[in-house]
Amino acid sequence: MDNYSFVARQAILDVNGNPLGYELLFRLGLENRFPDICAEQATRRLIAEQFLSEKIDDLVGSAMCFVNFPETLLEEGLVDGLKQHNMVVEILESAKPTARLLKRVKQLSAMGMKVALDDHVPGEGWHEFLPYLDFIKLDLRQLSLEQCRHLIEQYSCFGSLRFIAEKVETREEFDAARQAGFHYFQGYYFQQPQVIKRRLLTTDEATAFELLAAVSEQHIDYDRLTALFSRDLPLTYNLLRYVNSLHLGYKRRSIENLRNAIVYLGQEQLKRFTAMVMTAYISKKKNRELYRLSIVRARWCELLAGHLNRDMADDAFMCGLFSLLDVLLERPLADILPQLPVSDAVRQALESGKGQLGFLLATIREHERADWTRLQQRLDFMGMKPDINAQCYEEAVRWSNRIAAHQE
Numbered sequence: 001m002d003n004y005s006f007v008a009r010q011a012i013l014d015v016n017g018n019p020l021g022y023e024l025l026f027r028l029g030l031e032n033r034f035p036d037i038c039a040e041q042a043t044r045r046l047i048a049e050q051f052l053s054e055k056i057d058d059l060v061g062s063a064m065c066f067v068n069f070p071e072t073l074l075e076e077g078l079v080d081g082l083k084q085h086n087m088v089v090e091i092l093e094s095a096k097p098t099a100r101l102l103k104r105v106k107q108l109s110a111m112g113m114k115v116a117l118d119d120h121v122p123g124e125g126w127h128e129f130l131p132y133l134d135f136i137k138l139d140l141r142q143l144s145l146e147q148c149r150h151l152i153e154q155y156s157c158f159g160s161l162r163f164i165a166e167k168v169e170t171r172e173e174f175d176a177a178r179q180a181g182f183h184y185f186q187g188y189y190f191q192q193p194q195v196i197k198r199r200l201l202t203t204d205e206a207t208a209f210e211l212l213a214a215v216s217e218q219h220i221d222y223d224r225l226t227a228l229f230s231r232d233l234p235l236t237y238n239l240l241r242y243v244n245s246l247h248l249g250y251k252r253r254s255i256e257n258l259r260n261a262i263v264y265l266g267q268e269q270l271k272r273f274t275a276m277v278m279t280a281y282i283s284k285k286k287n288r289e290l291y292r293l294s295i296v297r298a299r300w301c302e303l304l305a306g307h308l309n310r311d312m313a314d315d316a317f318m319c320g321l322f323s324l325l326d327v328l329l330e331r332p333l334a335d336i337l338p339q340l341p342v343s344d345a346v347r348q349a350l351e352s353g354k355g356q357l358g359f360l361l362a363t364i365r366e367h368e369r370a371d372w373t374r375l376q377q378r379l380d381f382m383g384m385k386p387d388i389n390a391q392c393y394e395e396a397v398r399w400s401n402r403i404a405a406h407q408e
Contacts, residue, residue: 004197004198005045005049005050005197005198006026006027006028006029006030006195006196006197006198007024007025007026007027007046007049007050007059007195007196007198008024008025008026008027008193008194008195008196009022009023009024009025009059009060009193009194009196010022010023010025010186010191010192010193010194011186011190011191012064012066012164012184012185012186013184013185013186013190014183014184014185015178015183015185017190019063020063020064020184021060021063021064021065021066021086021088022059022060022063022064022065022066023065023066023067023090023186023193024046024050024059024060024065024066024067025046025068025193026042026043026045026046027195030195030197039068039070039092040070040072040073042068043067043068043069043070043073043078044073044078046067047067047078049198050198056086058198058335059196059198060086062086063086064086064087064088064114065086065087065088066088066090066116067087067088067089067090068090068092068118069089069090069091069092070092070094070095071091071092071094071095071096071101074089074091074101074104074108075100075104079108079113080111087113087114088114088115088116088134088135089108089113089114089115089116090116090117090118090137091105091115091116091117091118092118092119093117093118093119093120093121096125097123097124097125097126097128097129098125102128102129105129105132105133106132108132109132114134114135115132115133115134115135116133116134116135116136116137116164117129117133117135117136117137118137119137119138119139119142119166120136120137120138121142121143122147122151130155130158130161131158133158133161134160134161134162135161135162135163135164135184136151136155136161136162136163136164137163137164137165137166137186138151138163138164138165138166138182139166139167140165140166140167140168140173140177140187141167145176145177145180148163148165148177148180148181148182149180149181151163152180152181152182153181162183162184163181163182163183163184164182164183164184164185164186165177165180165182165184165185165186165187166186166187167186167187167188168185168186168187168188168189168190169187169188169189170189171189173187173189174189174190207228208274208277208278209278210228211225211228211229211274211277211278212271212274212275212278212340212341213341214228215267215270215271215274216271216341220267220270222259222262222263225262225270226258226259226262229258229262239258239261239262239265239273243261243264243265268314272314272317272318275318275321275322276295276298276321279291279294279295279321279322279325279328290324290327290328291328292400293324294320294321294322294323294324294328295321295396295399295400296320296393296396296397296399296400297320297321297323297324297361297364297396298317298318298320298321298396299317299320299395299396299399299400300320300364300392300393300396301316301317301319301320301357301360301361301364302314302316302317302320303392303395303396304316304360304363304364304384304389304392305356305357305360307384307388307392308356308360308382308384309356312345312356312357315342315343315345315346315357316357316360318342318343318346319345319346319349319350319357319360319361320361320364322340322342322346322350323350323361325340325350333350333351334351337350337351345357349361359378359381359382362378363375363378363379363382363389366378367389367393375389
């Protein structure tokens with residue numbers, strides 16, 4: 001289970017059953033119970049695994065996501081860098097209404113973050129927080145409905161403040177909570193927490209995806225790229241070797257400065273190098289033959305495209321390289337493609353096999369399957385002799401072998 005993360009998701013609904021959002025709860029496996037770890041560690045791992053490694057929209061769509069934050073992590077500033085427009089920071093019931101916490105809540109509100117009090121029990125000191133809060137969650141097992149009604153009426157002067165009834169377990173409790181003035185509802189009556197298993201990208205994989213997005217920007221930020229490369233020693237080492245010996249044949253002097261190497265490569269070569277590294281990282285715990293085949297396909301596709309239309313050679317390389325990502329990541333291509341900054345032509349070829357690139361990729365697959373009749377039909381359609389395809393394949397194999405030799 002090392003390559004997977006687990007999160008429990010429970011809906012928070014309005015009076016008509018429409019989802020306001022989902023509370024996300026950390027889990028260690030498919031067993032639906034909170035693991036025996038501290039709240040700080042649970043939140044750290046939930047943030048790393050669900051927000052940094054993957055797109056949170058895949059879990060909650062356009063709805064809000066409610067995440068528990070212990071005081072220590074609020075003070076540490078863990079939430080500040082996330083800047084999730086749909087995140088709600090839940091302050092745990094163990095928190096005390098201190099001046100320091102009030103200052104943090106004001107800062108979060110100023111940043112545009114939504115804040116909720118979880119399992120709130122009325123007490124002295126919380127009144128100053130109310131102008132900066134968006135939600136208050138009240139546990140129907142801790143407070144009577146009369147206490148809840150009184151509190152909702154007492155806080156009604158704060159027009160934007162909304163109340164969520166927790167632990168709603170029956171139709172009668174839902175009706176009573178609605179009459180008490182609650183705006184939203186959460187509990188087993190609507191939905192038990194659902195445990196969702198997601199493939200977990202390793203740190204290396206996540207860095208490579210981030211790099212690929214950075215090198216695909218219209219205007220490259222070389223300082224940002226240098227910082228990204230710098231945090232991954234093997235990546236930097238491979239980059240310098242790539243620049244100095246493998247691809248460019250640069251013999252006059254070696255390039256030892258990281259930033260100079262990045263600038264020297266230029267955007268297209270940098271994008272290509274990063275894509276190859278990303279595929280290599282993803283292949284770490286897989287059959288290395290899949291990575292080798294990805295590299296062969298990339299170069300093979302590029303060489304074939306060079307005989308047909310040189311303008312599509314770069315796209316052809318990316319198409320071949322990413323053609324096995326679904327196997328490597330054990331996820332459907334439809335889930336992966338939105339994360340890849342590739343052209344529409346590449347996306348169309350990978351998704352549905354359409355377009356010139358899709359035809360090239362199909363040609364390569366016919367060769368790999370040794371379906372010589374269909375291969376010849378495709379080559380005839382392109383007006384390409386079999387010898388040309390064979391030469392492109394052999395050169396691609398030699399090129400992939402050089403890549404492998406320099407990565408050892």
